[in-house]
Amino acid sequence: xxxxxxxxxxxxxxxxxxxxxxxxxxxxxxxxxxxxxxxxxxxxxxxxxxxxxxxxxxxxxxxxxxxxxxxxxxxxxxxxxxxxxxxxxxxxxxxxxxxxxxxxxxxxxxxxxxxxxxxxxxxxxxxxxxxxxxxxxxxxxxxxxxxxxxxxxxxxxxxxxxxxxxxxxxxxxxxxxxxxxxxxxxxxxxxxxxxxxxxxxxxxxxxxxxxxxxxxxxxxxxxxxxxxxxxxxxxxxxxxxxxxxxxxxxxxxxxxxxxxxxxxxxxxxxxxxxxxxxxxxxxxxxxxxxxxxxxxxxxxxxxxxxxxxxxxxxxxxxxxxxxxxxxxxxxxxxxxxxxxxxxxxxxxxxxxxxxxxxxxxxxxxxxxxxxxxxxxxxxxxxxxxxxxxxxxxxxxxxxxxxxxxxxxxxxxxxxxxxxxxxxxxxxxxxxxxxxxxxxxxxxxxxxx
Numbered sequence: 001x002x003x004x005x006x007x008x009x010x011x012x013x014x015x016x017x018x019x020x021x022x023x024x025x026x027x028x029x030x031x032x033x034x035x036x037x038x039x040x041x042x043x044x045x046x047x048x049x050x051x052x053x054x055x056x057x058x059x060x061x062x063x064x065x066x067x068x069x070x071x072x073x074x075x076x077x078x079x080x081x082x083x084x085x086x087x088x089x090x091x092x093x094x095x096x097x098x099x100x101x102x103x104x105x106x107x108x109x110x111x112x113x114x115x116x117x118x119x120x121x122x123x124x125x126x127x128x129x130x131x132x133x134x135x136x137x138x139x140x141x142x143x144x145x146x147x148x149x150x151x152x153x154x155x156x157x158x159x160x161x162x163x164x165x166x167x168x169x170x171x172x173x174x175x176x177x178x179x180x181x182x183x184x185x186x187x188x189x190x191x192x193x194x195x196x197x198x199x200x201x202x203x204x205x206x207x208x209x210x211x212x213x214x215x216x217x218x219x220x221x222x223x224x225x226x227x228x229x230x231x232x233x234x235x236x237x238x239x240x241x242x243x244x245x246x247x248x249x250x251x252x253x254x255x256x257x258x259x260x261x262x263x264x265x266x267x268x269x270x271x272x273x274x275x276x277x278x279x280x281x282x283x284x285x286x287x288x289x290x291x292x293x294x295x296x297x298x299x300x301x302x303x304x305x306x307x308x309x310x311x312x313x314x315x316x317x318x319x320x321x322x323x324x325x326x327x328x329x330x331x332x333x334x335x336x337x338x339x340x341x342x343x344x345x346x347x348x349x350x351x352x353x354x355x356x357x358x359x360x361x362x363x364x365x366x367x368x369x370x371x372x373x374x375x376x377x378x379x380x381x382x383x384x385x386x387x388x389x390x391x392x393x394x395x396x397x398x399x400x401x402x403x404x405x406x407x408x409x410x411x412x413x414x415x416x417x418x419x420x421x422x423x424x425x426x427x428x429x430x431x432x433x434x435x436x437x438x439x440x441x442x443x444x445x446x447x448x
Contacts, residue, residue, distance in 0.1 A: 016138050029254055029261040032128070035140035037220055037268060044223050045341040051294075052287045055171045055234030063108045063159050065101050071158040084120075086151040108156045115241035121153030123263070124252040124271055147252075147273030157275040164235075164279045171234045174282055175289035180309035181282030187387045190308050191448045197304065197315055198356045198395060206317040207357045209324035211332060211368070211378075212386055214350040215339065218310035219277055220269035222284050223343045224248070229283050281309060288338055295334050303331050311387065321355070325368050328353065333373050348375050354384040356393050363393060389445050400445060408442035 014021040017031040072095065075088035095101045111117060125148040134142045149157075165183050168174055179185045179193075198208045215221075224247045231240050251263040270277040289305060296303060304315040312335065316327040336346055353368045367379040383399045384391045390400035415433050419425035425433075 014138060015140060017140060025259060026261075028256070029264075032140055032254060032256075033264050036126075036145060036217070037266070044225060044343045046225055046228075048291065048338075048341050049229055049232065049287060052229065052232050052290065054232045055173055057234050057236065058167060058171065060112060060163070060236035060239050063105055063163075065105050067159055067162065068101065068105050068108065068155070069095065071162065072155055074158075075155075084150050084152070088151065091151060091155060104152070104155075108159055111156060112160070112238060112242050115238055115245055117242065117246040118153075119249065121150050121156075122250045124149050124250070124266075124273070125255060126252050127255045147271045149271065149273050154273075154275060161275045161279050164276070167235060168233065168279065168282070173233050173286060175286050175293070175307075177289050177293075177305040178282055178285060178307045180307060180311075181278035187308060188445070188447050190306055190313070190387055191389045191445055193306060194313070194315065195395065195448050197317075201317040202356075202358050204317075206319055207321065207324065207355060209316050209318075209321075209328060209353065209355045209365075210384075211314045211328045212350075212352045212354075212384075213312050213332070213335070214347045215310040215312070216345045216347045218344070219271070219281065221344055222269050222281060224268060227280065227284060229287060233283060278309070284342070288335075288342060288344075291338050292331075292335055295338070296331065299330060299334070301327050301330050303327050308387065313386075321365050324355070325366070328368060329370065332370065332375075336373060351375070351378060352381075352384060352386070353378040354380050354391065354393070356391070356395065358394060389448065397445075397448065404441055404444050408438050411438045411441055 014023045015028055015031055016022075017035055020031075022028050022031045072088060072091055075091075077087060077089040077092070079088060095104065127146040127148065128143050129146060130137055130143055136142065169182070174182065179189050194210070201208050227243065227247060230243050248267075250266040252266050253263045254261050270280050285307065289307060292305065302316070306313040306315065314328055314331045314335075316324050316331075318324050318327070332351075339346065351370075355363070355365045357363050365380050367377045369377045371377060382392065390397070390403055392399055412434065415430055415438065418433075419430065
């Protein structure tokens with residue numbers, strides 16, 4: 001049974017960008033490219049890296065055959081075709097041959113030793129698909145970008161990424177507040193840590209306030225000049241030389257339905273489809289949080305930080321709401337200033353403030369006034385959704401349970417429609433769907 005069909009993009013007359021309507025197909029590509037890579041024109045301060053101390057250099061070990069096998073075993077055979085029209089299942093068949101396995105391992109080691117990333121690995125294809133539940137689709141931000149890369153290049157990137165994870169953890173370069181982009185860290189850790197902090201401060205009769213912010217177009221905005229931070233991580237010199245070649249000469253082409261535009265040069269950002277983007281983004285943000293910590297100590301602002309990739313969170317505790325708002329306001333001002341030096345901008349629309357209290361009285365905290373730094377005032381809501389968790393000020397999680405239980409029930413009802421006693425999926429397949437999908441929805445965040 002053919003369960004899926006090609007998803008056509010919605011029919012629209014024109015794309016709006018910077019107040020102009022783009023009707024011609026050639027203008028459309030330019031508008032989309034400039035929109036998705038708007039950070040190309042952002043100014044940076046390359047001297048911000050001067051305050052970051054250099055870690056001691058460690059020798060880079062060669063890749064082994066087992067590392068290549070381990071990297072590919074984790075890959076899903078049903079994932080999208082790469083730009084070279086190969087899938088992971090093809091590569092798994094190829095490496096069964098000992099000679100092919102040896103050659104691929106040798107090529108991966110040669111890339112690092114020679115400081116060279118082949119040009120065909122630098123080519124990517126971006127498929128544009130619409131975001132769901134949008135009222136209009138005439139703006140570039142109404143679409144997702146799916147990046148397709150060369151499958152062999154992705155395999156080598158996975159191996160390099162695993163090595164970088166090991167070296168990073170061993171020399172303790174990543175800031176302690178960063179929980180994203182690293183192995184053995186997850187969104188659940190953020191929820192558990194935040195809940196623990198709140199309950200711990202309630203014992204001291206303190207109110208906890210949080211301010212969550214999101215960095216706009218984070219992965220496409222990483223400036224390659226500031227990725228020179230790799231020189232300070234303590235990596236082998238040949239690895240730094242490799243990344244200087246890895247980041248230059250990259251090209252991409254866009255696909256809109258059946259239309260394909262010739263390649264654009266990409267001189268900024270890291271692809272979200274790349275296995276190296278999580279660890280490179282963690283490297284990029286580490287000096288931001290070291291600088292933030294230094295500024296907050298100088299200003300004597302008592303506040304905690306938590307970060308998950310492009311999502312940041314300030315946590316402050318006090319008995320007085322005025323002190324909480326003051327601490328959060330100052331911290332937000334400092335982080336906005338520091339991020340601007342790294343060509344990064346905060347999404348004001350996704351900035352939220354929330355207060356946790358166990359007081360039995362009606363709690364109506366005042367709004368957080370950010371107009372002094374050209375941001376709107378933030379009014380706390382009754383519930384706060386953060387990284388999939390739905391918090392309320394008393395930490396009862398009633399809204400969280402209602403939302404995910406209803407979603408799980410709806411999913412189970414949909415599973416029932418996929419087959420009956422005569423046709424469709426059989427009971428065993430329904431059981432697998434329930435365990436893999438419905439149960440994971442119902443139990444999301446149960447650790448909190």
